[in-house]
Amino acid sequence: MNATLDAVLALMLPVMALFSLNARDERSAVIGFMALGLLLALAWVRLGAVDVALTEAAIGALTGVLLLGAASAAVSVAVPRTGSPLLRGLLALAAALVAAGVAVIVAGAPDPAPSLAAAAVAHLGALELGNPVTAVLLAYRALDTLLETVVVLLALIGVWSLAGEGEWRGAPAAPGGTASRPVVLLARLLPPVGLVVAVHLLWVGADAPGGKFQAATLIAAMWLLVLMAGLRAPPELGGARLRGLIAAGPAVFIAIGLAGFLVPGQFLAYPEGWAKAAIIVIEVALTASLAAMLALIVLGPGTGERRT
Amino acid sequence: MSLLADIFTIVAVTAGLGFFLAGTAGLLRFPDALSRLHALTKADNLGLGLIVLGLVPQAGSLGGALKLVAVWLLALGAGGIAGQMIAQIVNGRGKRAVNGGREG
Numbered sequence: 001m002n003a004t005l006d007a008v009l010a011l012m013l014p015v016m017a018l019f020s021l022n023a024r025d026e027r028s029a030v031i032g033f034m035a036l037g038l039l040l041a042l043a044w045v046r047l048g049a050v051d052v053a054l055t056e057a058a059i060g061a062l063t064g065v066l067l068l069g070a071a072s073a074a075v076s077v078a079v080p081r082t083g084s085p086l087l088r089g090l091l092a093l094a095a096a097l098v099a100a101g102v103a104v105i106v107a108g109a110p111d112p113a114p115s116l117a118a119a120a121v122a123h124l125g126a127l128e129l130g131n132p133v134t135a136v137l138l139a140y141r142a143l144d145t146l147l148e149t150v151v152v153l154l155a156l157i158g159v160w161s162l163a164g165e166g167e168w169r170g171a172p173a174a175p176g177g178t179a180s181r182p183v184v185l186l187a188r189l190l191p192p193v194g195l196v197v198a199v200h201l202l203w204v205g206a207d208a209p210g211g212k213f214q215a216a217t218l219i220a221a222m223w224l225l226v227l228m229a230g231l232r233a234p235p236e237l238g239g240a241r242l243r244g245l246i247a248a249g250p251a252v253f254i255a256i257g258l259a260g261f262l263v264p265g266q267f268l269a270y271p272e273g274w275a276k277a278a279i280i281v282i283e284v285a286l287t288a289s290l291a292a293m294l295a296l297i298v299l300g301p302g303t304g305e306r307r308t
Numbered sequence: 309m310s311l312l313a314d315i316f317t318i319v320a321v322t323a324g325l326g327f328f329l330a331g332t333a334g335l336l337r338f339p340d341a342l343s344r345l346h347a348l349t350k351a352d353n354l355g356l357g358l359i360v361l362g363l364v365p366q367a368g369s370l371g372g373a374l375k376l377v378a379v380w381l382l383a384l385g386a387g388g389i390a391g392q393m394i395a396q397i398v399n400g401r402g403k404r405a406v407n408g409g410r411e412g
Contacts, residue, residue, distance in 0.1 A: 182392040189385055 002046075009043050026071035034064035050209035051133040054201070058217035065224075065298055128276035130207030137211065138279045142268045146257065149250050149286055156246070156293045160237060163301035169238030172299040175228050187229030194222040202287050206276070212283045216290035223295045237302045242292065249289025253282050313365035320362025327355030341398045345391050352387035356380055 016039055020032030037060030044053035083091075120132040120140065129135045137145045160168055198218035205211035226232050235242050256270075256278050263271035270278045327350055334347025360380040367373040 180393060180396050182389040182396070186385070186389045193382070 006046055009039060009046060012039050013043065026074050027068065030064060030067040030071050033067065034060060037061075037064070051131075051211065054209055054214045058214045062217055062220065062294055062298065069298075069300075126272075126275065127279070128206075129279070131205060131209065131211075133209070134205050134211055134279070138282060139270070139275065142253075142257070146250070146253050146268070149253065149290065152290060152293050152297075153246065153250060156297050159297050160301055163303070168302045169236065170302040171234045171236045172296075172301060173303050174230060174234055175224060175299060183225075184229040184231065187225045187231055190225060191222040194218050194225075198222070198287075202283060205283065206279070212287040212290060216287045217294055219287070219291035220295035220298070223291070224298055227295075227299070234299055237296070245292050246289055246296070249286040252285035256282060317362045317366055320358050324355045324358030324360075324362060327351055327358065331355060342395060345394055345398075349387055349391045353384055356383050 013036065016032060016036040020029050020036055023029035023032055037056055041053040041057040041060065044050070044056055117132070120136055123139075124130065124132060124135055127135050127139050129139075163170075195218075198215040201210035201218065202212060202215035203210075205215075227234055257268040260267055260269040260271075263269075331347045331351025334350075335344050338344045338347055357380055360376045363376055364373045367376055
């Protein structure tokens with residue numbers, strides 16, 4: 001039974017990828033890509049990587065919205081047939097070589113495959129965590145996570161810099177155009193449920209699949225829904241409180257990281273016995289900042305419209 | 309007792325799958341957008357509802373059963389609202405798009 005499910009998934013994934021690549025227009029390609037993401041999330045669940053599946057589903061949905069917006073803004077041009085047959089043949093050969101190389105490596109992997117899973121689980125007790133993925137993200141490889149959040153911040157600054165001169169402090173346009181009554185209903189019904197689920201995801205992240213990125217995406221989606229329904233106006237991007245909220249997460253992370261120099265004597269090292277508390281503070285601060293950043297990336301640059 | 313529960317599960321899930329099959333056939337074969345929407349929402353509401361109802365005895369715990377019901381309620385709300393939104397767009401476009409068949 002499970003083998004059948006896996007076979008269907010394994011078959012559907014390349015079919016969906018090919019559909020997305022060969023779609024006639026951008027919108028179909030994006031919809032195919034979103035479906036591919038959901039199937040991929042199911043595949044991660046089947047592989048037992050529920051953390052990755054949650055992230056894939058959450059980030060995939062947000063990326064899908066971004067891509068749909070880009071697809072509607074994109075100007076369709078006739079694609080010129082570039083490259084000579086020789087060049088195309090060489091490219092195909094190079095791609096086939098890479099695929100074959102990866103296939104050889106995967107097929108020839110030692111059994112059991114080399115794994116750091118045991119090492120990741122070994123120190124969970126010292127961190128007072130139950131989820132090894134959270135331990136990797138916020139303790140063993142905290143520097144990667146710090147840089148990841150800074151990358152999101154940089155992406156937001158990149159989006160903001162697309163605004164025209166004198167407009168970048170203003171509020172971005174409300175997403176989705178004029179709101180219809182079903183959207184208003186959804187924006188009243190769903191956010192309470194979504195916020196409870198987000199807080200749950202954030203809190204269980206210590207011991208079970210979940211964590212700040214998934215929670216932040218959910219909060220961002222709920223906020224965007226409220227904005228789409230026109231129940232609240234988009235914020236002005238020049239506001240000090242908004243910018244403070246965005247900067248708070250990475251700033252708290254960096255501050256706790258620097259404090260590590262004082263007590264255990266190393267950047268991003270937590271003092272003994274305080275690891276859990278430090279991780280909770282970082283996770284909560286990052287969730288708030290990431291939620292704001294992800295929503296603001298979707299909202300886009302300011303349009304200079306001043307709202308009261 | 310567990311045999312009875314298993315029979316109930318099989319009957320309800322099979323009925324639910326029937327609705328999904330009919331809904332999918334309708335989605336693919338019906339001529340215009342509103343009829344296709346009608347077929348799709350039947351699969352969402354009744355199909356998923358029957359499958360959830362059938363799986364409740366297999367949930368093992370009250371919490372698990374409530375989670376299944378919550379999934380159904382969320383899908384019900386999302387399906388109903390998305391259906392209304394699509395129908396509004398179809399109506400807004402006018403009769404040309406409604407009769408547009410596959411392009412609609």
